Amino acid sequence: MLTxxxxxxxxxxxxKTVVTRALLQAFNRDGTTAVGxxxxxxxxxxxxxxxxxxxxxILQKSSPVQFxxxxxxxxxxxxxxxxxxxxxxxxxxxxxxxxSNKADCVIIEGNDGWRVLLNDETFYFDWVIQEKIPVILVxxxxxxxxxxSILTAQTIINDGLQxxxxxxxxxxxxxxxxxxxxxxxxxxxxxxxxxxxxxxxRPEEKDLSCYLDISxxxxxxxx
Numbered sequence: 001m002l003t004x005x006x007x008x009x010x011x012x013x014x015x016k017t018v019v020t021r022a023l024l025q026a027f028n029r030d031g032t033t034a035v036g037x038x039x040x041x042x043x044x045x046x047x048x049x050x051x052x053x054x055x056x057x058i059l060q061k062s063s064p065v066q067f068x069x070x071x072x073x074x075x076x077x078x079x080x081x082x083x084x085x086x087x088x089x090x091x092x093x094x095x096x097x098x099x100s101n102k103a104d105c106v107i108i109e110g111n112d113g114w115r116v117l118l119n120d121e122t123f124y125f126d127w128v129i130q131e132k133i134p135v136i137l138v139x140x141x142x143x144x145x146x147x148x149s150i151l152t153a154q155t156i157i158n159d160g161l162q163x164x165x166x167x168x169x170x171x172x173x174x175x176x177x178x179x180x181x182x183x184x185x186x187x188x189x190x191x192x193x194x195x196x197x198x199x200x201x202r203p204e205e206k207d208l209s210c211y212l213d214i215s216x217x218x219x220x221x222x223x
Contacts, residue, residue, distance in 0.1 A: 002220035005107045006133040010148040012112040014140025015169035017055045020109045021062045022208035028064045029209050035063040035103040039092040044076035051076040058204050085119040089127045114152050137166040146184050153189045165194040173199040
C-alpha cells in the first residue's frame, strides 16, 4: 500500500518542487487525495502571517484540501544549513502522520540531494530510512546529470529503500545531446521513468500532470 512518497534530487535547484507539484496534480486528477509536505525549508522570509517559504506555499496551493501552512511546512530556517539548526525527527514524523490521517497519499519534498546534511551532524536520508518511505528521484537534465543520477539511484537502493521511479526535468532548454542523455538515463537508472517535464516558464502556474504517467503508483494507493 502506497501512502507516502519522498522526492529527492540529483542536486539543488533541479526542480523537486516542480515535480512534487506535478505529482500532486496527477494524483488528484485521478481522484486520489494527495497532499504535499515540506518538513524543513530554508530561505524563509517574514510575512504578516509568520515565516513562509516559496516551496511550501507552492505545495500548499497545489494540495486539493485546504491545510494550514504550518501543516505543510512546520519548520523554516532563514538561512541554509548550519551546525546550530535543530532537527527533530519525531516532529517530522508527527507532521507526516497528521497529513496521512487527512489524505490518501502524502508527497514529501526533501532538500537538495540525497546526502544533504541538515546540520553539522544530521543527514536527511536517515529520517527517510527510519520511516521506510519509497523514493522518487528528480533528475535535472544538465551536464553531469547522468553520473549524478546513476550514483544517487544506486545509493538510495544500497540504503535499503525502494526507488519507485524517476522523473526527468529539463532545466536547461539549450543543452546539447538531450536525446542521448535521456537514452543513457533510461538504460542505466534501475527504476521506471515516471515522466519527463519539458522546460516551461513559470511552471508553478501550469498544470503539469500531463507530463507524468503514474499508473503504476495509482495501483498501489488505497483510497
